Amino acid sequence: MPGLLEKRRDDREEGEIPTAGMADIAFLLLIFFLLVTTINVDTGIGMTLPPKLEDQEPPPVKERNLFNILVNSQGDLLVEDEPANIGQLRQRVKAHVTNFGEEPDLSVSPDDAVISIKTDAQTPYDTYIQVLDEVWMAYREIWDQIARTGQTPQGDQVLDQTYDSYEAYRSTLEPQEENLIREAFKAQISIAEPDTGD
Amino acid sequence: MASQRFERRTSDTEPGFTTASLPDIVFMLLIFFMVSTVLREQDIKVRTQLPEAEALTKIEQKRLISKIHIGPLKKGENEGDTAIQIDDALIDNRRAIRQIMYNKLQNEPRLIASLKVDVGSEMEVVNEVQQELREAGALRINYSSNRENPPN
Known part of the structure; x- marks a missing residue:
């Protein structure tokens, strides 16, 4: 009699759905998605285009505040009306924006300084990106310095704490949070409008 | 018991x-x-070998990005001609870009136009696209580039 009771209990236990294979199925799917996933982040040089002008003249910029970079169809550079090469560009841009009115030909203050890049129709895109990159890197190096010291080159305190680099500071920002470094030391890079041909 | x-x-x-x-x-x-997971990348009909740069920013918010591919056509009878591709379609009439981008901007005001331009391109086509983007009011752009490996 106890044997019969035993048997009936065994029957009931075997009636359950076996869930052991469930994990295997899930693992298989998991491995599939693991393999096909690409967590690649888009990287690039960010720019903001000027808004469309409705017949009004662009605001005038004083000649000394303007740092002109011209790139011709061969990819040669003309910086402030003199031929130059890309290697010197970063230092010259830095000298221009951190001039604070010292040299009479360079900018009055970082807020007034404008870097203008003008290209020809046949300018290679690669050269344009290299030039743009050097200009941004000039600003990036200044921002790095602000992040490390917490102060702008003028001596204004902008950050409560210091960071290893500008990137390290930027990664701590929330999407809506204001970027204090960029706010304190604005980058003004202008992509000159192409000639319309007349 | x-x-x-x-x-x-x-x-x-x-x-x-x-x-x-x-x-x-x-x-x-x-x-x-x-x-x-992004299972399928778009079928890209133009060759876009991206330039290398140092001053890169990452775009974390993927959904804001709208990609514009500019480069030589990969196949077809006009192979090698510079063409523009937005989403899955090649753009024949460059004047149409403003309408396309304007519509996209209505759906996503914080849109970032990611310009994936082949290194061999000339500035003429890039300028033209930029003028179209200005017409559309899509002012946030990003020149897509890869990280430069500094020579050590």
Whole structure:
């Protein structure tokens, strides 16, 4: 009699759905998605285009505040009306924006300084990106310095704490949070409008 | 007597850890990867070998990005001609870009136009696209580039 009771209990236990294979199925799917996933982040040089002008003249910029970079169809550079090469560009841009009115030909203050890049129709895109990159890197190096010291080159305190680099500071920002470094030391890079041909 | 036996039985089944929640854990991981997976990249009909740069920014918010590919056509009778591709379609009439981008901007005001331009391109086409973007009011752009490996 106890044997019969035993048997009936065994029957009931075997009636359950076996869930052991469930994990295997899930693992298989998991491995599939693991393999096909690409967590690649888009990287690039960010720019903001000027808004469309409705017949009004662009605001005038004083000649000394303007740092002109011209790139011709061969990819040669003309910086402030003199031929130059890309290697010197970063230092010259830095000298221009951190001039604070010292040299009479360079900018009055970082807020007034404008870097203008003008290209020809046949300018290679690669050269344009290299030039743009050097200009941004000039600003990036200044921002790095602000992040490390917490102060702008003028001596204004902008950050409560210091960071290893500008990137390290930027990664701590929330999407809506204001970027204090960029706010304190604005980058003004202008992509000159192409000639319309007349 | 019967209760004693019952107790012995339960203590017999106790050892051996439960794997019942294992599928739950795995499913959770699975769902994460399913959501973050982009199964198919767009069918890109133009060659875009991106330039290399140092001053890069990352765009974390992927959904804001709208890609514009500019480069030589990969196949077809006009192979090698510079063409523009937005989403899946090649743009024949460059004047149409403003309408396309304007519509996209209505759906996503914080749109970032990611310009994926081949290194061999000339500035003429880039300028033209930029003028179209200005017409559309899509002012946030990003010159897509890869990280430069500094020569060590």
